[in-house]
Amino acid sequence: MSRKMISLENVTRVYNQGRPNEVRPVNEVSLDIGHGEILVLKGPSGSGKTSLLALVGCMIRPTSGRILVAERDVAKLPERFLTGVRRDTFGFVFQQLHLIPGISVLENVMLPLYPLEIGFTAAKRRALELTEQLGLTHRKGFKVEALSGGERQRVAIARALINAPQAILADEPTAHLDAGLSGELMQIFETLRGQGKTVVIATHDPLVHDSPLIDRVATMRDGRILDGDG
Numbered sequence: 338m339s340r341k342m343i344s345l346e347n348v349t350r351v352y353n354q355g356r357p358n359e360v361r362p363v364n365e366v367s368l369d370i371g372h373g374e375i376l377v378l379k380g381p382s383g384s385g386k387t388s389l390l391a392l393v394g395c396m397i398r399p400t401s402g403r404i405l406v407a408e409r410d411v412a413k414l415p416e417r418f419l420t421g422v423r424r425d426t427f428g429f430v431f432q433q434l435h436l437i438p439g440i441s442v443l444e445n446v447m448l449p450l451y452p453l454e455i456g457f458t459a460a461k462r463r464a465l466e467l468t469e470q471l472g473l474t475h476r477k478g479f480k481v482e483a484l485s486g487g488e489r490q491r492v493a494i495a496r497a498l499i500n501a502p503q504a505i506l507a508d509e510p511t512a513h514l515d516a517g518l519s520g521e522l523m524q525i526f527e528t529l530r531g532q533g534k535t536v537v538i539a540t541h542d543p544l545v546h547d548s549p550l551i552d553r554v555a556t557m558r559d560g561r562i563l564d565g566d567g
């Protein structure tokens with residue numbers, strides 16, 4: 338693996354601790370993620386992929402264990418610092434995309450930049466670059482509800498890239514795509530890796546976890562990564 342970017346050391350996440358409905362979606366997971374690699378988290382529904390992705394992206398905190406981002410332990414950082422780490426390090430592509438209807442592709446892509454610290458012109462320039470990179474220039478003025486599934490997915494990726502994150506975290510990114518579009522999406526991830534970005538994908542789609550374009554697969558089962566996969 339290339340130089341380490343994120344390390345999880347013995348990370349556990351518990352919900353409803355001590356109650357009859359206690360769950361451990363992530364149970365004593367240790368995992369190193371390198372700079373510029375495509376890592377796939379695979380496993381059946383409910384095995385803990387989304388929860389692990391949320392821990393990697395500092396969206397939820399571990400109940401125990403350490404999470405190191407660029408060798409800094411983020412698990413115990415106060416929320417205001419954690420928000421900064423999250424914003425500066427990660428771009429998220431959620432399963433449900435969470436695009437905003439009624440506004441244009443370009444406006445959706447620019448959203449994470451608000452409140453604008455870099456000025457409207459610079460923000461728009463960056464959004465235009467990303468829409469071009471993702472083949473959306475001809476759709477930039479369209480409202481997102483007028484787009485196809487594959488186009489919407491690419492808008493979500495452009496939006497995830499607007500903060501120039503080091504890593505893209507994508508949850509079931511091919512869920513609404515056919516085989517051809519899934520292949521195109523994998524090419525986009527490969528291009529991002531070529532730009533030095535880390536890509537972590539949670540999926541149970543064989544088109545993704547069997548793709549020759551990925552570097553590594555970690556298989557989850559009942560909150561754990563199976564031996565030899567981490």
Ligand SMILES: Nc1ncnc2c1ncn2[C@@H]1O[C@H](COP(=O)(O)OP(=O)(O)OP(=O)(O)O)[C@@H](O)[C@H]1O
Nearest residue numbers: 352360361362380381382383384385386387388389
């Ligand atoms: N906030 C929560 N409160 C209680 N239980 C939760 C919470 N989040 C996740 N879980 C439980 O943790 C387990 C793992 O869920 P998770 O969404 O991480 O799995 P997954 O592998 O991503 O599943 P899928 O492929 O269906 O999205 C599930 O049993 C789920 O119900």
